[in-house]
Amino acid sequence: MIPQSYVLAFSILLLSIGALGVMTKRNPIVMLMGIELMLNAANINLISFSRLFPEGFTAQVFALFIILVAAAESAIALAIVVRIFRNHGIVDISLFEGLRW
């Protein structure tokens, strides 16, 4: 069996890679991939802590819902990226300041 700390270390590695991709890249597709990595890190955390208490499976169901919402979010975000590319011919996120505060 895998120790809990190993699973959490893997989750932190995924979260850090995702945060690195979101914070350093300007391509929105790469940023989306980073967001997905962070969501999967959260899922791994939920599953690993759920397996500490085998009589409860709420966290596992919650992870299923997170996967579902992540799929919807990816579909919308990719559609927005396609729309931006069609309108401007470029998807560099730093060039779009229309929604900036």
Place this chain on the structure above:
Amino acid sequence: MSFRVLRGVIAIAFGLLAYTFISGAPFPSEILWVPNVDEIGAALFKIYGVPFEVASLIIVVAVFAAIYLVRRDVA
């Protein structure tokens, strides 16, 4: 460019800090392994039936929104 490097350093430092915290935490040495696929499947349709249906509606709305967003404008 320097801000991007700074943000990358922040992300890596966060990972190292979090690993430092969990490496010293008193977790159990092994994770319990109890198959509970049946219980999860039953719970999805009984306890979490309403959230399951709401989530399916969210998926449908997201798919239609994505199709609407990427449609070709016919002038």
